[in-house]
Amino acid sequence: GAVVSQHPSRVICKSGTSVKIECRSLDFQATTMFWYRQFPKQSLMLMATSNEGSKATYEQGVEKDKFLINHASLTLSTLTVTSAHPEDSSFYICSAELSGTEAFFGQGTRLTVV
């Protein structure tokens, strides 16, 4: 099946700094990628839809200035958590879909802000 690679898998950063997470589709082109956030023992909450070559579409309640999304190519989308705070600590995971078929998820990134 298709492979989506997410990097880094774990990151610890200091409060106030920014962290960039990369999501790559390794063997297919993804015009659309999705970013989710998952708290412990909770579901995947969609944060935003990343569209190649255009602005991301954010879900209600997600701060677009805090969670910057860039989808500059058909195989790469990045999520930057700006001015991170402890409450931003979470498991962030991306996915990409082969048009009309299943979504393939990255490995996820566990962010800890200290």
Added chain:
Amino acid sequence: GENVEQHPSTLSVQEGDSAVIKCTYSDSASNYFPWYKQELGKRPQLIIDIRSNVGEKKDQRIAVTLNKTAKHFSLHITETQPEDSAVYFCAASKGTDKLIFGTGTRLQVFP
């Protein structure tokens, strides 16, 4: 927008028994319903999916049923094994639109 509800939140069964997880969705235009299995700290993996033109789909010990009229779909796992223990998520979407996930069911299979 779409809203997906999932029940139960936790489910404990004895090895060999069956497990059933149910989901309901709100948007009648949704036409794609996948089920994902997520083990602790790992990415969700698709285990089975169904489209709105089909009422039932089976893959070995796993089956999914869809009732479009009632807007609900269910996951059935037969002859459960300890390795089936994980969190299961249902989801719904319209074509290539975003997936909306249910709240998840933590399944524990006791030997």
